[in-house]
Amino acid sequence: MDKKQLVVIGGGPGGYPAAFLAADLGMKVTMVDPEANPGGVCLYRGCIPSKALLHVARLIHEAREAEAWGVKYQEPVLDLDRLRAWKESVVDKLTGGLGQLRQQRGIEFIRGRARLTGAQQLTVTGTDGKEQALSFEQAILATGSRPAALPGLPVSPRLWNSTAALNLEMVPATLLVVGGGYIGLELGSVYAALGSRVTVVEMLSGLLPGADRDLVAPLARRLEKQFAGILLNTKVAEMTETAEGLRVRFEGAGPKDPVQVFDRVLVSVGRKPNSSELGLENTRVALDTKGFVQVDGQRRTAEPTIFAIGDVAGEPMLAHKATHEARVAVEAALGKKTVFEPRAIPAVVFTDPEIAWCGVTETEAQKAGIPIRVSRFPWAASGRAITLDRPEGVTKLIAEAETGKILGMGITGPGAGDMIAEAALAIEMGATAEDLALTIHPHPTLSETLMEAAEVNLGHCTHVYRKRKEGEAK
Numbered sequence: 001m002d003k004k005q006l007v008v009i010g011g012g013p014g015g016y017p018a019a020f021l022a023a024d025l026g027m028k029v030t031m032v033d034p035e036a037n038p039g040g041v042c043l044y045r046g047c048i049p050s051k052a053l054l055h056v057a058r059l060i061h062e063a064r065e066a067e068a069w070g071v072k073y074q075e076p077v078l079d080l081d082r083l084r085a086w087k088e089s090v091v092d093k094l095t096g097g098l099g100q101l102r103q104q105r106g107i108e109f110i111r112g113r114a115r116l117t118g119a120q121q122l123t124v125t126g127t128d129g130k131e132q133a134l135s136f137e138q139a140i141l142a143t144g145s146r147p148a149a150l151p152g153l154p155v156s157p158r159l160w161n162s163t164a165a166l167n168l169e170m171v172p173a174t175l176l177v178v179g180g181g182y183i184g185l186e187l188g189s190v191y192a193a194l195g196s197r198v199t200v201v202e203m204l205s206g207l208l209p210g211a212d213r214d215l216v217a218p219l220a221r222r223l224e225k226q227f228a229g230i231l232l233n234t235k236v237a238e239m240t241e242t243a244e245g246l247r248v249r250f251e252g253a254g255p256k257d258p259v260q261v262f263d264r265v266l267v268s269v270g271r272k273p274n275s276s277e278l279g280l281e282n283t284r285v286a287l288d289t290k291g292f293v294q295v296d297g298q299r300r301t302a303e304p305t306i307f308a309i310g311d312v313a314g315e316p317m318l319a320h321k322a323t324h325e326a327r328v329a330v331e332a333a334l335g336k337k338t339v340f341e342p343r344a345i346p347a348v349v350f351t352d353p354e355i356a357w358c359g360v361t362e363t364e365a366q367k368a369g370i371p372i373r374v375s376r377f378p379w380a381a382s383g384r385a386i387t388l389d390r391p392e393g394v395t396k397l398i399a400e401a402e403t404g405k406i407l408g409m410g411i412t413g414p415g416a417g418d419m420i421a422e423a424a425l426a427i428e429m430g431a432t433a434e435d436l437a438l439t440i441h442p443h444p445t446l447s448e449t450l451m452e453a454a455e456v457n458l459g460h461c462t463h464v465y466r467k468r469k470e471g472e473a474k
Helices: 015-024 040-045 047-069 080-104 162-166 182-194 213-226 319-333 362-368 383-387 416-428 433-437 448-458
Strands: 003-009 029-033 108-118 121-126 131-141 145-147 174-178 197-201 229-231 234-241 246-252 259-262 264-267 271-273 306-308 347-349 355-359 372-378 394-400 406-412
Touching (some): 040 047, 047 162, 162 182, 162 264, 174 182, 182 347, 213 406, 355 416, 406 416, 416 448
Parallel strands (some): 131 306, 174 264
Antiparallel strands (some): 108 121, 246 259, 372 394
């Protein structure tokens, strides 16, 4: 049996960076993945195709909003075949490029699904059904995750998960989105822009439960205008298929009509790690109660020869977290002193407006009893936001009360996902609010709002007036 130095199982944003870095550092690498090229769910059925469609949705909304500026367009005419082809061309370009980079690095690629048969052995079932046995010195599990399902729902082509929704086979007249998290809101925004009457149902009291409420509020107000309905504190009690569509019975505080019929229903209630069919029972690799592979600070499992990264290794289930873990795992496999200990992992919701945050949230700080000083800079005071006709945004800074050290930041508004990296760098570098306030930002830009939020935190800001309290230090 041919023994491999390093086998990377999975070709997503954790797997392919791990394989590429290992090859760059001189290791002989074998990659196993079901797809023809690296990319994983993120590129094929997740991050990339959804952002391509969100760009189209934003363009449609902006064309409609332009009438208020004195520029009127005709209503857009959709060519779904061309739109679908364009989305797929984006995916093909990126995955094809990764395939070329793999070849240039001399990485062996085996197309199929891997199953561990021991601490240093596995079998790969190819697309033709044939099995191939391999042995390895070390392996990295990067098998990702899959959409979670709700029990008791009918088996029907009208019932979508995120993968089916991204196929863009048709634009339903009515669409129910089950789950008010980032996947549901992003895809709901796409279909609302394309012409569907979208209703969102969320069993909790607010959308995007992981984000601070003041960051979510501007998005919620905008979605209330774009969606047919947002049903909070409500759950789907029953769903049956009829000739007219999927008949849904709701329970909770939200709906006026507890029974409604929808052309399509999108279930977006989270994701589950792909850990159940890897043959982990043939190793010492351990799982937690949610099915995530348990790892240490170097991403090493209880089996010393096997590492795990990305969604399969625990939350947050984010592509960029997986990519960073890839570097740690490869360096650890080479015997280097390394550990995964980020202070800030940015989270981005690519709705319109976008919401992004990193570090400690205000809610988390309050629960942990951390003394903090919170400041907000409203985009209504931003010259650049006004020129974009997007004054609803906000930039928020959370600093340690005594030292002013930046613990967390949040941004709501167009481009929030691009700007949050500055906040992540500030947190990683141990910067204070004063450091950020003294950093000259270009004018007029939205990035200035980070500097001005820091100025507000210090008690004086050019574009926000706050009257000093009697006896307050200057």
